[in-house]
Amino acid sequence: MPAPDETAAPPQPLGEAGGAPSPGGSAAALPPPDADLAAPPPGPAPPPLPAEFVRYAVALEAPELAWGHLNGRVTAADTGTLAFLRRCDLGPEAGEAFARIHARSTDPSPLAAVCRETVDGRPGGGDAEDPRRVWDYLELSHRLSRGDAAGGEASGPQLAAGRREFLLSRAASGRGMNWRDSSALLGTDRPEEVDAAFERGEELVGVAVIGLALTHPDPTAILPRVACALDRALASSDPRLRHQGIVALAHTARLHRTVDRRCLDLLRRCPRGSEADDDLWAYVPRRRLPWWLWRHRLGEPPRRWLRRVGKALFGGRGGG
Structure with missing residues (x-):
């Protein structure tokens, strides 16, 4: 499959119906900041959260990850995993603090030391004000995602406030990813980052769509962003973004063996013989594919096939 074209012209910003998040959002519903950031919260500590949940739920800052490890919110192994992923998201310069955490993640004592240094605001400490708050949000979000409805309707505003502050606002500002580095964008985890990039008109948003197709486990989160890329490309006659959308659709078909109607309708308007045509035919059940791809x-079909079909349907009348 050809390598993605990483020099796509910037797409037009999304309109009001695009659904991209707005920056900001109050965090008043979250617990208030605590002066001692390294101290454990009162009461029994919640179990560690899995990295595979955290990576999709929020773009962590380095002090937040460090605090989470020191207070048992994430294991040492998952601390190393998350540090590596965030270092890839941000690149060598902006991700230096994460690189330092990852480099020490296999040895408990050095890992604890670098995490304390990061939380205390020493070199590489970042700008998070209270790392505990993001973990309280993540713990609530993870609990509700597992069907634990403790707290009832009171959890709704708290969850929405945390999502606005820690996910949507960071995505809207662009601080969660390095939007100048295509290799970083090929590891895009969070669909909200892509939505916000369309809103800002990022030049490399098509590369991020490919990255989302490669990394996200849920095709229902991927396909709407693929469709957005194809729709923008067709509306603006942008062949580079169109090709990036086609490559993303091909990856989705290959990895998830599925497609949706909107992507098929948009693909039909693209030139035939593309990577998406090939991978849809190879990996998606044929009964789900449209007649034009068949x-x-x-x-x-040969004329003799048509005659046989006519005989089967009409009993020899009008079969040719």
Whole structure:
């Protein structure tokens, strides 16, 4: 499969219906900041959260990850995993603090030391005001995602406030990813980052869509962003963004063996013989594919096939 074109012209910003998040959002519903950031919260500590949940739920800052490890919110192994992923998201310069955490993640004592240094605001400490608050939000979000409805309706505003502050606002500002580095964007985890990039008109948003297709486990989160890329490309006659959308659709078909109607409708308007045509035919169940893709792959049926179909349907009348 050809490598993605990383020099796509910037797409037009999304309109009001695009659904991209607005920056800001109050965090008043979250617990208030605590002066001692390294001290454990009162009461029994919640169990560690898995990295595979955290990576998709929020773009962590380095002090937040460090605080989470020191207070048992994430294991040492998952601390190393998350530090590596965030270092990849941000690149060598902006991700230096994460690189330092990752480099020491296999040895408990050095890892604890670098985490304390990061939380205390020493070199690489970042700008988070209270790392505890993001973990309280993550713990609540994870608990509700597992079907634990403790807290009832009172959890709704708290969850929404945390999502606005720690996910949507950071995505809207662009601080969660390095939008100048295509290799970093090929590891895009969070769909909200892509939505906000469309809103800002990021030049490399098509690369981020490919990255989302490669990394996200849920095709229902990927396909709407693929469709957005194809729709923008077709509306603006942008062949580079169109190709990036096609490559993302091909990856989704190959990895998840599925497609949706909107992507198929948009793909039909693209030139035939693309990577998406090939991978849809190879990996998605044929019964789910449209007639125009069948015709492209198999060619026009011979006239004798048409005669046989006519005989089967009409009993020899009008079969040719």
